[in-house]
Amino acid sequence: MNLILDIGNTFMKAALYNGRQRVDGRKWGGGDFEALRRYAQEVRPAACAFATVGKGAADVRRALTGIIENLLEVTGLTPTPLSIGYETPATLGADRLAAAVGAAALKPGCELLVIDAGSCMTIDRVTAGGLYLGGNISPGLEMRLKAMHALTARLPLADMDGAVPEWGRNTTEALRSGALTGIRGEADSYLRRFFATQTGENAFAFLTGGDACRLDTLPYGGRAIIEPRLVEIGLAEILRYNVAPNLETSVG
Numbered sequence: 001m002n003l004i005l006d007i008g009n010t011f012m013k014a015a016l017y018n019g020r021q022r023v024d025g026r027k028w029g030g031g032d033f034e035a036l037r038r039y040a041q042e043v044r045p046a047a048c049a050f051a052t053v054g055k056g057a058a059d060v061r062r063a064l065t066g067i068i069e070n071l072l073e074v075t076g077l078t079p080t081p082l083s084i085g086y087e088t089p090a091t092l093g094a095d096r097l098a099a100a101v102g103a104a105a106l107k108p109g110c111e112l113l114v115i116d117a118g119s120c121m122t123i124d125r126v127t128a129g130g131l132y133l134g135g136n137i138s139p140g141l142e143m144r145l146k147a148m149h150a151l152t153a154r155l156p157l158a159d160m161d162g163a164v165p166e167w168g169r170n171t172t173e174a175l176r177s178g179a180l181t182g183i184r185g186e187a188d189s190y191l192r193r194f195f196a197t198q199t200g201e202n203a204f205a206f207l208t209g210g211d212a213c214r215l216d217t218l219p220y221g222g223r224a225i226i227e228p229r230l231v232e233i234g235l236a237e238i239l240r241y242n243v244a245p246n247l248e249t250s251v252g
Contacts, residue, residue: 002243003040003068004235005050005060006095008033009119012036012056012059015229016043017236022229030056033063040067046131049074049239051094052120070243074098082132093122095231096135100126102234103134103206106227111203113194114230115187117208119143123190138186141211144179160211180214187215191224206230 001023005014007030014036016024024043028035036037040048040063047070050060064071074077075081076092080101086092095116104114104126112126117140124135145243149157160177168174191205204223207215208230217224225235 001043001045001240002236003043003045003048004232004239005048005097006231006235007050007052007056007060008095013232014039015232015236016045018242020236022232022236031059033059036060037063037067040064046070047243048072048241049235049242050166051075051098053093053095055142070244072239074235074238078238081241082126082130084132086132088135096122096124097132098231098234098238099206099208100124100132100234101237102227102230102232103204104130105142105233105237106206106225106230107202107204109202109204111198111200113190113205115205115207115212115215116209116231117141117183117187117207117211117215121183121186121209121211123149123187125194140209141179141183141214144182145175148179161214183211184214184216188219191220192215195220195223 002017004017005017006013010030012028012030014026015022026039045068048064048068049072051167074094076089077145082101082104099114100118104116109128111128116122116125119140121138121140122135125133147156156172158172162176163173164177164180165173168177179191194205207226208228211228
């Protein structure tokens with residue numbers, strides 16, 4: 001079995017895979033590496049792929065030393081099943097790359113748009129031929145709310161959850177509705193343009209990240225797919241691509 005780790009700003013998410021089958025999942029606080037070590041000692045995976053948005057790579061290695069021999073830190077330079085058209089792969093976020101690989105694994109041979117609505121919103125493009133073209137980055141929902149508070153003198157910090165009327169009836173609602181309408185409109189703009197140019201049956205969009213459920217996929221039917229585990233699926237595929245298949249069997 002293989003261990004997959006997606007370490008974000010707030011949480012550390014772990015999943016156990018037997019081949020392409022997910023058999024378990026856990027989530028801890030982003031710095032709880034002792035919990036990670038205990039879990040690894042319990043399940044004894046053959047290999048591990050991990051990605052982190054910031055610091056933490058050294059902590060992962062310390063936590064798993066002596067338990068897992070085959071550790072793969074996924075970065076923008078890690079070999080994947082996709083060809084990379086990005087001019088600066090060293091600066092490409094592992095989460096963006098993994099999401100693209102995950103989408104290609106779920107819909108091979110298809111034209112793909114990948115929207116990850118997390119701390120930032122990333123929009124990435126993969127061709128049917130397996131070429132990662134690149135993409136764009138903009139502020140996520142929470143970041144928009146925090147920026148309006150931090151960069152002005154009087155605007156309050158609005159919580160993401162709460163009433164979202166079409167027209168805000170107070171300043172908090174105005175901030176929340178404005179930020180959410182903005183991120184929805186931005187995502188919809190990419191979706192509309194993508195499906196306008198990719199009209200065949202082999203074109204799909206994947207939406208992932210904590211705020212993906214806040215985006216509107218109804219106009220696109222089953223062609224716009226919300227997949228919360230897209231990064232995890234991609235990391236599992238990248239590990240399979242880089243590690244011999246016989247290491248997928250548990251050594252515990």
